[in-house]
Amino acid sequence: MVMRPYAYCLFLCYALSMFFDGYELRDITSPNELELLEEVQKASWGYDDREVTPGSLMVASVHSGGIVVAAFPKNSGTPVGFAFGFPAVRGGRLLHHSHLLAIAPAHRGTGLARELKLLQRAKALKAGFDLMTWTFDPLISRNARLNLGKLGAKAVSYHADWYAIRGGIYAGLPADRFMVEWDLRRESAEHPVTRPKGELALEAVNGNVNLGVNPSKLELNGVSVLIEVPRDIEVLKRDNLDVARAWRLAHREVFPTYFARGYVATDLASMNDRTFYVLEKP
Numbered sequence: 001m002v003m004r005p006y007a008y009c010l011f012l013c014y015a016l017s018m019f020f021d022g023y024e025l026r027d028i029t030s031p032n033e034l035e036l037l038e039e040v041q042k043a044s045w046g047y048d049d050r051e052v053t054p055g056s057l058m059v060a061s062v063h064s065g066g067i068v069v070a071a072f073p074k075n076s077g078t079p080v081g082f083a084f085g086f087p088a089v090r091g092g093r094l095l096h097h098s099h100l101l102a103i104a105p106a107h108r109g110t111g112l113a114r115e116l117k118l119l120q121r122a123k124a125l126k127a128g129f130d131l132m133t134w135t136f137d138p139l140i141s142r143n144a145r146l147n148l149g150k151l152g153a154k155a156v157s158y159h160a161d162w163y164a165i166r167g168g169i170y171a172g173l174p175a176d177r178f179m180v181e182w183d184l185r186r187e188s189a190e191h192p193v194t195r196p197k198g199e200l201a202l203e204a205v206n207g208n209v210n211l212g213v214n215p216s217k218l219e220l221n222g223v224s225v226l227i228e229v230p231r232d233i234e235v236l237k238r239d240n241l242d243v244a245r246a247w248r249l250a251h252r253e254v255f256p257t258y259f260a261r262g263y264v265a266t267d268l269a270s271m272n273d274r275t276f277y278v279l280e281k282p
């Protein structure tokens with residue numbers, strides 16, 4: 001029997017990914033353990049209590065088709081990262097919508113985030129889903145690298161004011177989000193950061209994101225279109241909130257225009273400390 005790539009991944013995730021580099025990765029369903037994820041959220045997003053998704057909601061969800069996978073340092077009962085999602089219906093199609101992914105700051109840069117997503121994917125496939133969606137802030141290029149370059153998901157639409165969240169790491173700017181789609185039947189191939197190739201639809205003034213953003217070019221038709229994003233929006237917000245807001249407003253115009261014309265964001269490319277979304281037509 002020939003094993004399909006996603007079935008092979010499913011097998012591997014179950015067989016191997018339960019332990020990763022000193023961490024145990026497993027699903028959790030007990031109320032006491034789910035409550036511990038509230039602290040991971042506060043550490044990861046800098047949220048106050050009212051912005052935290054309560055453990056009790058995750059209890060209800062895991063008893064209704066939801067999935068929570070968490071990472072524990074070896075011999076510790078305290079989770080340091082997790083992913084949480086639930087069944088959803090969009091346009092008549094059943095899918096798994098992932099609502100939260102977080103790694104506590106002290107455990108970042110370890111590859112845990114990708115491993116948790118792969119385990120979540122394996123559990124979703126086993127439950128019968130072949131599509132996972134989630135949202136992320138288009139201005140956070142770290143998340144773009146993870147979601148597009150390391151997981152192989154695609155950003156397919158732009159939503160201004162998706163949330164009313166105003167606190168934690170999102171303070172200061174409206175909470176716009178990309179909607180991401182992850183085809184669970186395709187192998188999730190991680191690739192190194194690419195160099196930007198394509199026509200520039202949006203870029204920084206004089207190549208410096210701190211100086212602001214040039215007017216968008218909305219009529220390009222190239223195979224690849226590039227849209228610049230500040231390398232570190234948190235630093236830019238701290239140093240010059242008006243310029244950070246200008247980037248948000250520019251993205252609000254340029255991304256929906258290209259998405260409406262059939263492009264999707266497939267990768268994040270970098271060169272000399274400048275960072276660009278790569279948009280292509282599937």
Ligand SMILES: CC(C)(COP(=O)(O)OP(=O)(O)OC[C@H]1O[C@@H](n2cnc3c(N)ncnc32)[C@H](O)[C@@H]1OP(=O)(O)O)[C@@H](O)C(=O)NCCC(=O)NCCS
Nearest residue numbers: 044101102103108109110111113136141142143145146231
């Ligand atoms: C998002 C999050 C889970 C990622 O965890 P992480 O441990 O930082 O993830 P990883 O280190 O495995 O992957 C991040 C990648 O982005 C890269 N990266 C980091 N900062 C970057 C930046 N400013 N621009 C571009 N890439 C960046 C890293 O180098 C790494 O890629 P690499 O493995 O090729 O080197 C974590 O940062 C987090 O909890 N953030 C707060 C919660 C959040 O935003 N959740 C939403 C997730 S969609």
